[in-house]
Amino acid sequence: MSTTSSSSSIESISEVARKVSVSIPAELVEREYRSALTKAVSKVAMKGFRPGKAPPRLVEQMHGEQVRFDVARELVSSHLENVVKEHKLEIIGAPSIDFGPLDPTKEFQFTAELALYPQPKVEGYDKFKVEVPRVAVADSAVDQSILELRESRATSRPITDRQVVQSRDVIQGTIKVAIEGEDMPERGEPLAAQVGVGKLTPELDAAIVGLALGEERTVETEMPKDHPNANLRGKKVSYQVLVASIAEQILPELDDDFVKSLNRGEAKTALELKLQIRKELEQIADRDSKGAVQTAVLKQLVERNQFLVPQVMIDNEIRSMLVRFGVIDPARMDVEKVPVDSFREKLGEIALERVRTMVAVDRISEAEKILPTDSDIDEALGVIASQHNVSIDDVRKYLLQDQSRSISLSSELMRTKTIDMLVERAKVEYVEPATDIDGEKAEKIESELGHKEPFARGS
Numbered sequence: 329m330s331t332t333s334s335s336s337s338i339e340s341i342s343e344v345a346r347k348v349s350v351s352i353p354a355e356l357v358e359r360e361y362r363s364a365l366t367k368a369v370s371k372v373a374m375k376g377f378r379p380g381k382a383p384p385r386l387v388e389q390m391h392g393e394q395v396r397f398d399v400a401r402e403l404v405s406s407h408l409e410n411v412v413k414e415h416k417l418e419i420i421g422a423p424s425i426d427f428g429p430l431d432p433t434k435e436f437q438f439t440a441e442l443a444l445y446p447q448p449k450v451e452g453y454d455k456f457k458v459e460v461p462r463v464a465v466a467d468s469a470v471d472q473s474i475l476e477l478r479e480s481r482a483t484s485r486p487i488t489d490r491q492v493v494q495s496r497d498v499i500q501g502t503i504k505v506a507i508e509g510e511d512m513p514e515r516g517e518p519l520a521a522q523v524g525v526g527k528l529t530p531e532l533d534a535a536i537v538g539l540a541l542g543e544e545r546t547v548e549t550e551m552p553k554d555h556p557n558a559n560l561r562g563k564k565v566s567y568q569v570l571v572a573s574i575a576e577q578i579l580p581e582l583d584d585d586f587v588k589s590l591n592r593g594e595a596k597t598a599l600e601l602k603l604q605i606r607k608e609l610e611q612i613a614d615r616d617s618k619g620a621v622q623t624a625v626l627k628q629l630v631e632r633n634q635f636l637v638p639q640v641m642i643d644n645e646i647r648s649m650l651v652r653f654g655v656i657d658p659a660r661m662d663v664e665k666v667p668v669d670s671f672r673e674k675l676g677e678i679a680l681e682r683v684r685t686m687v688a689v690d691r692i693s694e695a696e697k698i699l700p701t702d703s704d705i706d707e708a709l710g711v712i713a714s715q716h717n718v719s720i721d722d723v724r725k726y727l728l729q730d731q732s733r734s735i736s737l738s739s740e741l742m743r744t745k746t747i748d749m750l751v752e753r754a755k756v757e758y759v760e761p762a763t764d765i766d767g768e769k770a771e772k773i774e775s776e777l778g779h780k781e782p783f784a785r786g787s
Contacts, residue, residue, distance in 0.1 A: 336411050343636045344444045346417065350407050352436045357403070361432040364399045365392075400430040404438050418445040421640030443638035450691040452632035455753050458624035462758035463613040465606060473605045477590065478582065484575035491541045495524030498575040499536060504568040507551075507560065512568060519569065522577060536569055544570045554674060557655075617758070622747060625754050630684045637683050643668050645679035686743070693746045700741035708741055 333356055339347040369387045377383075388395075404425055412419060419442045427438035484498045493499055502516030521527055523536045535547040546568045551560045580586045587601045595601040646668045650656040656666055668675075692698075700708075706720075713720045727734045 334407055336407070338411070338415060341441070343448075344446055344638045346442045346444060348408065348411055348440045348442060350404075350411065350438055350440075352403055352407060354433060354435050357399075357430065357434070357436045358432045360403060361396065361399050361430070364395050364402075368395050396430040396432070400427055400436065400438075403430075403436060404440070408438075408440055412442075417442060418447070419443060420445045420638060421644075443640050445641075446635055446637055446687045448633060448635035448687065448691060450629075450633050450688045450695070453629055453688075453692055453750060453753075455755070456625045456628050456750070457755045457757070458621060458628065459757045459759045460617060460620040460624055462760060463617050463620075465609045465613055469609055470602055470606050473609065474582065474602065475579075478579045478586070479577070481580050481586070481589070483578045483580075485578055487574045487576055490574075493523060493536055493539050493571055493574055495537050496522060496577065497524070498522045498577050499571050500573045500575075501569060501571040503570075506566045506568075508564040512566065516568070516570065532567060532569065535567070536571065539569070539571050541571055541574065544568060618751075621754060621756050622751050625750050626685050626689075626747070627681075629688055629750065630681055633684070633688050635684065635687075637680060637687070641683045642676060642679045643672075645683050646671050646675045649675055649679060649682075689743050689746050689750075690739075692750070693742050696746070696749070698742055698746050698749065700738055700745065704741050704745070705737070708737060 334350060334352045336348060336350045339349070341347055365384060365388060368391055369384050372387050372391060404427060408423065408425075411417075421443045423443075424441040425438060426440075427436070430436055487497065498521070500518075500520045503519040504513050504516040506512040523533055526533075528536070529549070531547050531549040535545050539545050546566055548564060548566050551563045551565055553561055555561045582598050584597050587595055587598055590601070592601065592604060595604045644664075647656065647663050647666055650666070650668070650671065651658055651663060656663055709720050709723045713723050716723075727737065
């Protein structure tokens with residue numbers, strides 16, 4: 329479709345928004361309309377006429393409105409694309425377009441509001457001074473990890489000399505759950521757990537301890553304010569618990585036979601197991617101390633470079649976060665069409681900071697001309713191949729099937745190299761008091777220290 333002879337203007341709404349106004353002369357509108365009508369005549373089947381032989385006037389009477397709408401849409405699409413290319417606008421998301429009915433005898437006008445990918449001038453990334461907690465591995469952390477290993481192999485022995493639940497008992501029974509507005513179900517679900525050790529919610533622990541066998545107790549509480557399901561936040565929930573049996577937890581002895589049964593590498597004795605666990609926790613501490621440095625550096629980078637970000641990029645990042653949290657299943661729904669209004673209050677600021685970080689890092693990569701080398705790519709392919717137990721050639725073929733996959737990998741490697749460069753420029757001071765790592769913290773260390781996940785550029 330020709331786009332000559334039209335006129336356009338661009339109004340700056342903000343750093344990341346433009347309003348485009350386009351006027352298309354009546355001669356061009358009429359020409360495109362007549363061409364579209366001729367095509368419609370050739371395709372329309374009308375009773376009493378051979379295919380393609382219906383009178384244009386009759387076709388226009390019956391299908392003119394649809395033809396005019398289709399022509400208007402095509403005119404908008406082609407002319408807007410021409411304006412974007414002419415002015416080299418890097419737009420993101422779908423434009424907001426406004427146009428009225430098309431009259432083939434008159435000039436056709438439309439406006440479009442475009443969101444632009446931010447192009448800030450990033451400054452202040454030559455040096456950083458950060459303070460992060462020194463993460464130490466205490467003896468109690470090793471002991472806690474070993475206790476958890478023993479608990480994973482624990483057995484139980486029925487308690488017959490009392491009928492009331494005490495803390496640390498292993499109970500079996502049933503539980504019924506009713507959310508506010510629902511009736512309590514007639515049948516309960518099986519419940520088996522150790523009480524008084526933090527494996528149940530505090531309300532359930534308090535309700536079960538002191539409960540007699542065969543006795544039923546109801547406890548009411550509220551759903552967390554940050555529950556992933558916005559419809560459940562703050563709602564009242566009732567638990568109805570019945571205990572059928574109680575047992576004592578029997579931990580295996582920490583001896584050589586127990587250690588050998590774990591099949592944990594070369595550890596064959598209790599001492600070797602303790603040394604191995606300490607080494608593993610120290611590796612976690614070292615890795616996540618580095619992660620904490622990275623987080624602090626990127627936070628300073630964003631604080632030094634505040635710039636506007638289109639809402640569409642923030643919303644796309646919220647969707648990506650919801651996928652990572654397991655709230656959205658991309659295999660069952662179109663992620664791009666998921667509304668995020670209810671999540672903006674909770675996740676909006678975090679998403680904004682992540683997007684700003686991603687954009688700032690990309691701009692630094694461009695300024696410093698940082699690109700992944702062939703060896704960087706080969707190393708990354710090797711890691712992917714090892715993780716999925718396939719050959720490097722298979723990974724290469726997979727990436728070649730879709731160019732966006734290769735681009736995504738290159739972008740991730742570029743950002744990683746750029747972030748590594750920024751971290752190298754940081755003067756790090758480890759501050760006290762030290763933070764002990766126990767078994768549970770070792771598993772959750774990434775989230776507790778704010779370890780950054782790879783960024784995904786919005787589209």
